[in-house]
Amino acid sequence: MDELDRDPPAPPVGADAVAELVTIEQFLQDRRPEGASGDLTALLYDLALAGKLISNRTRRAGLTELMGASGVINPQGEEQKALDLYADDVVTSLLRRGGRVCAIVSEERPEPTIVDGTGTYVVVHDPLDGSSNIDSNVSIGTIFGIYPRLSDPDGPPDDGDWLRPGRDLVAAGYVLYGTSTVLVLSTGDGVHAFTLDPEVGEFVLTWADMHHPDTPAYYSFNHASSPLWDQGIGDFVAWLERPDTPQLSQRYIGSAVADFHRNLLHGGIYGYPAETGLPDGKLRMVYEGAPLAFLAEQAGGLGSDGHQPLLDVVPTTIHQRTPVFLGHRGLVERLQDMVDAAPGP
Ligand code: AHG
Numbered sequence: 001m002d003e004l005d006r007d008p009p010a011p012p013v014g015a016d017a018v019a020e021l022v023t024i025e026q027f028l029q030d031r032r033p034e035g036a037s038g039d040l041t042a043l044l045y046d047l048a049l050a051g052k053l054i055s056n057r058t059r060r061a062g063l064t065e066l067m068g069a070s071g072v073i074n075p076q077g078e079e080q081k082a083l084d085l086y087a088d089d090v091v092t093s094l095l096r097r098g099g100r101v102c103a104i105v106s107e108e109r110p111e112p113t114i115v116d117g118t119g120t121y122v123v124v125h126d127p128l129d130g131s132s133n134i135d136s137n138v139s140i141g142t143i144f145g146i147y148p149r150l151s152d153p154d155g156p157p158d159d160g161d162w163l164r165p166g167r168d169l170v171a172a173g174y175v176l177y178g179t180s181t182v183l184v185l186s187t188g189d190g191v192h193a194f195t196l197d198p199e200v201g202e203f204v205l206t207w208a209d210m211h212h213p214d215t216p217a218y219y220s221f222n223h224a225s226s227p228l229w230d231q232g233i234g235d236f237v238a239w240l241e242r243p244d245t246p247q248l249s250q251r252y253i254g255s256a257v258a259d260f261h262r263n264l265l266h267g268g269i270y271g272y273p274a275e276t277g278l279p280d281g282k283l284r285m286v287y288e289g290a291p292l293a294f295l296a297e298q299a300g301g302l303g304s305d306g307h308q309p310l311l312d313v314v315p316t317t318i319h320q321r322t323p324v325f326l327g328h329r330g331l332v333e334r335l336q337d338m339v340d341a342a343p344g345p
């Protein structure tokens with residue numbers, strides 16, 4: 001047969017898949033509102049880069065000195081792990097150099113970090129969530145939220161820039177270091193997830209427009225603390241466990257970000273209530289509660305402190321704690337109803 005009569009060569013395996021690949025860069029460019037400066041997009045790239053660096057270190061933690069305690073106590077009185085400090089350093093350094101932020105609030109720093117210049121955003125973050133799980137090889141994550149600056153860019157930023165309701169967030173997300181590394185984010189038009197392809201070092205779109213499943217599968221509370229809960233929370237969990245109710249499975253990882261992610265994919269509710277001795281629960285409003293509640297609402301769910309949407313709460317201090325309930329809207333609303341109906345303590 002003549003050379004020219006042959007069928008064209010088959011495309012290399014996977015070429016179609018490559019053509020359909022959407023990187024995080026492409027996705028954000030395509031969805032950038034007309035006239036936007038591009039600063040928010042660039043800020044999100046910086047956070048994605050931080051996620052890659054932390055992911056890389058996380059994968060090596062067992063081989064290096066990074067698993068152990070650092071010997072330093074954080075503003076919450078908890079001992080910091082070496083990886084907490086590394087993650088905090090990476091996020092802070094990357095954001096500082098970009099010139100787009102005026103202040104950074106971190107779980108690991110007692111005060112906001114003020115960045116010189118005229119940056120127009122504030123980033124709040126929990127650099128390493130679930131750090132007690134590091135040495136047992138269980139999923140951990142980085143949580144972030146982004147606020148537009150309110151103060152005059154010609155002067156210093158002030159409390160009003162970060163002590164504000166989560167409703168003011170323009171973006172929030174997390175990077176989950178699990179069996180794969182996944183970046184989940186929202187800029188207020190739905191929730192989208194990107195999985196890190198470690199071979200090429202790119203976050204690739206894997207779920208667009210995520211929505212809390214209508215039929216929940218899991219509830220995630222630390223059941224060992226149930227004797228310490230208020231009656232309304234106990235009533236709600238007892239209701240979940242009754243044979244005539246949805247019959248959810250109980251799953252609890254102890255990394256809020258990983259529990260949240262699983263329930264976002266498979267449906268359910270995550271909760272960290274107040275306890276005797278922990279009147280405001282354990283999680284922090286500014287860099288855990290608000291960003292996760294923003295994502296929950298964007299995915300059709302709800303984040304609550306047990307009485308009201310977390311996004312409506314105005315914090316008075318950066319490390320303030322709050323009870324947190326996140327996930328399936330109907331379940332979170334039911335929990336609120338049962339809390340409100342229960343007799344006071
Ligand atoms: P962090 O590691 O940032 O301090 O957060 C840990 C939090 C949260 O991620 C998790 O759900 C909770 O602590 C687990 O606490 P318990 O071990 O008390 O259940």
Ligand code: MN
Nearest residue numbers: 126128129130
């Ligand atoms: Mn945390």
Ligand code: MN
Nearest residue numbers: 107126128129
């Ligand atoms: Mn943390």
